Amino acid sequence: MQTAIYLASASPRRKELLSQLGVEFSQFSVDADESQFPNEAPRDYVERLAKLKAQSGVAMGYTDRPVLGSDTVVVIDDTALGKPLDQADFTATMKRLSGRTHQVMTAVAIADSEQVKSCLVVTDVTFKPLSDAEIDAYWHSGEPQDKAGGYGIQGLGGRFVSHLSGSYFAVVGLPLYETEQLLNEFLRG
Numbered sequence: 500m501q502t503a504i505y506l507a508s509a510s511p512r513r514k515e516l517l518s519q520l521g522v523e524f525s526q527f528s529v530d531a532d533e534s535q536f537p538n539e540a541p542r543d544y545v546e547r548l549a550k551l552k553a554q555s556g557v558a559m560g561y562t563d564r565p566v567l568g569s570d571t572v573v574v575i576d577d578t579a580l581g582k583p584l585d586q587a588d589f590t591a592t593m594k595r596l597s598g599r600t601h602q603v604m605t606a607v608a609i610a611d612s613e614q615v616k617s618c619l620v621v622t623d624v625t626f627k628p629l630s631d632a633e634i635d636a637y638w639h640s641g642e643p644q645d646k647a648g649g650y651g652i653q654g655l656g657g658r659f660v661s662h663l664s665g666s667y668f669a670v671v672g673l674p675l676y677e678t679e680q681l682l683n684e685f686l687r688g
């Protein structure tokens with residue numbers, strides 16, 4: 500693909516994944532208010548944030564190329580979980596995910612000053628039952644702190660996953676197939 504875009508993200512994972520599409524891009528970060536509206540459904544929330552990140556980039560003056568923004572949340576019992584606040588919050592999340600299936604929702608949005616297009620990818624992830632010792636050791640590995648739902652499937656957290664149905668890349672932060680489709684659709688207008 501010969502297109503050049505902007506990636507409105509501070510995430511090193513998204514940078515690496517976008518490189519896999521062979522798209523030329525430069526990266527900058529946006530400072531968006533990521534709070535969820537009262538009664539906002541997780542799927543609406545994650546898609547709104549992806550659009551907000553992309554459109555904030557346009558508002559910051561990045562107008563000469565399309566801007567891509569993305570957001571990932573872990574959803575269990577209809578509740579969207581972001582990055583862990585502290586160890587207690589993380590431990591409560593792991594106990595909730597232990598031995599069960601949750602959804603990872605990743606939305607991607609592409610915007611310029613004329614249009615915004617977005618898509619949502621939902622992946623089912625099943626965790627094996629986790630012991631207190633595993634949860635404690637995982638926190639101290641330093642991996643959970645900057646990840647939605649407190650785990651990284653691409654790292655030590657991969658051991659916890661007994662089954663996945665959907666897009667592995669979306670769980671890591673950017674669905675490759677769907678992002679390429681969205682970009683092509685955006686460029687067609």
Ligand SMILES: Cc1cn([C@H]2C[C@H](O)[C@@H](COP(=O)(O)OP(=O)(O)OP(=O)(O)O)O2)c(=O)[nH]c1=O
Pocket residue numbers: 507508509510512513528529569570571572573603645646647648650651652653656670671672
């Ligand atoms: C569930 C899961 C999430 N994550 C990451 C993906 C996202 O980078 C992060 C969720 O936080 P996000 O708020 O979606 O993204 P971010 O703050 O890292 O980057 P930015 O907003 O600047 O684009 O969690 C993994 O790396 N592996 C996983 O298995």
